[in-house]
Amino acid sequence: MRILVLSDIHANLTALETVLKSAGKVDQVWCLGDLVGYGPDPNECIECVSNLPNLTCLLGNHDSAALGQIDLQAFNQDAHVSISWMKNKLKADSLKFLHDLPDRQVIGDVTLVHGSPRDPVWEYLLDVHTAAENFEHYNTLLCMVGHTHIPIQFSLQKDGETISWEMMEAGRVYHLTRKTFLNPGSVGQPRDHDPRASYAFFDPEKSSWQLMRVEYDVEAVQKRIYKAGLPRKHAARLATGW
Numbered sequence: 001m002r003i004l005v006l007s008d009i010h011a012n013l014t015a016l017e018t019v020l021k022s023a024g025k026v027d028q029v030w031c032l033g034d035l036v037g038y039g040p041d042p043n044e045c046i047e048c049v050s051n052l053p054n055l056t057c058l059l060g061n062h063d064s065a066a067l068g069q070i071d072l073q074a075f076n077q078d079a080h081v082s083i084s085w086m087k088n089k090l091k092a093d094s095l096k097f098l099h100d101l102p103d104r105q106v107i108g109d110v111t112l113v114h115g116s117p118r119d120p121v122w123e124y125l126l127d128v129h130t131a132a133e134n135f136e137h138y139n140t141l142l143c144m145v146g147h148t149h150i151p152i153q154f155s156l157q158k159d160g161e162t163i164s165w166e167m168m169e170a171g172r173v174y175h176l177t178r179k180t181f182l183n184p185g186s187v188g189q190p191r192d193h194d195p196r197a198s199y200a201f202f203d204p205e206k207s208s209w210q211l212m213r214v215e216y217d218v219e220a221v222q223k224r225i226y227k228a229g230l231p232r233k234h235a236a237r238l239a240t241g242w
Contacts, residue, residue, distance in 0.1 A: 005184045005200040007032035007114070007146025009049070010062070011039030011086070012188025012238075015197040016048055018216035019187050023199065029053070030107075030202070032146035032184070033060025033114035033121075035098070037079065038234045039188055040224035042066075042086050046094040059101040060114040060146065061121050066090060067098055070121075078231040085230060108204055111138040115147045124148050128163045131181055135163075144182045144202075150192045151185030151200070151211050167192065170213040175206070182209055189234075195241040 004026040009016050029052045036042040037060075049057060064070050065083045072080050090098075103120040105112040116123040116130070117137035125131055125145050131154035134143075151168045156179040168174065176182075185198025192198075196213040203209075222235040 001027045001203055001205055003028045003030055003202045003204065005030045005032070005144060005182075005202050006049075006187050007184050008034045008060070008149050008186035008189060009036075009039075009045050010034055010186065010188035011036045011042040011045050012221055013039075013041035013044045013048065014221045015188045015216045016045055018214055019197050019199050020048075020052075022212070022214040023201070026201075027054060029055045029057075030112060030144065031055065031057040032112060032144060033058040033101070034062045034146060035060070036066050036086055036090070037062030038082050038230075039221065040228045040230060042089055043091050043094050045188075046090075046097050050097050056105055056107065056112065057101055058105060058112055058114050059098065059103045059121060062086075063098045063101065064121055067095065078233050081231055082234060085228065106140060109141045110202075110204070111140045111143040113143065113145055116145060117143055125154065125181055125183070126150070128154065128165055131165070132163055134181070135179060141178075141207075142176060142180055142182060144184070146183060146186070148183060149186035149190055150183060151198050152183050153209075154181040155179070168209075168211040170198075170211050172210065174209045176209055177207070184211065189238065190241040191237075193241050195239055 113120040116134045154165045184200035201210045218238045225235040
């Protein structure tokens with residue numbers, strides 16, 4: 001079985017379509033949230049994702065903000081501007097799709113959240129200390145998260161105390177035997193200084209994970225951001241992945 005794992009599309013339709021074409025045929029799609037925010041194509045990305053077969057999709061913090069569930073003051077100024085623009089653009093069907101998304105899902109021996117198992121929508125798993133505090137908040141072997149836009153893993157070692165971490169290498173197959181947090185990185189706005197769209201394949205039968213990267217037409221997305229009048233920073237950062 002091959003499952004496509006996506007996160008943080010952020011209204012970047014060009015990146016999303018490139019990832020789906022690159023991934024090819026898969027058995028299931030797991031999307032870890034933040035379909036919208038930052039980018040110029042919120043309705044188009046929601047429509048594309050909602051029509052994917054065998055889909056499991058979660059609510060992210062930008063999705064939640066689009067629904068008015070998070071105070072915009074919790075976001076920085078550029079994100080605030082982007083979310084305000086987006087709320088005026090989202091269609092009724094798009095809002096309904098977001099409204100129906102869960103913030104946590106358990107499938108087999110995998111827990112899916114956007115942020116962390118302790119705080120599924122908002123908390124960032126960026127360091128070993130935060131990861132250590134979150135291992136007790138889920139009961140499966142694996143927990144897949146997004147939110148940070150960084151393809152990283154945190155694993156609990158045999159002693160039950162030591163935690164290892166690793167920035168994952170694109171193309172390498174990882175065999176998962178320990179309790180681990182896995183992040184597929186961001187489709188639409190990578191932040192690991194690699195501008196290529198990031199996604200992953202998961203095989204539950206082999207308990208394997210493979211991070212993938214693919215180039216897409218960044219300039220085309222930047223032009224749409226400028227045309228929409230969105231913050232220029234959100235266009236600039238796409239070119240270098242920061």
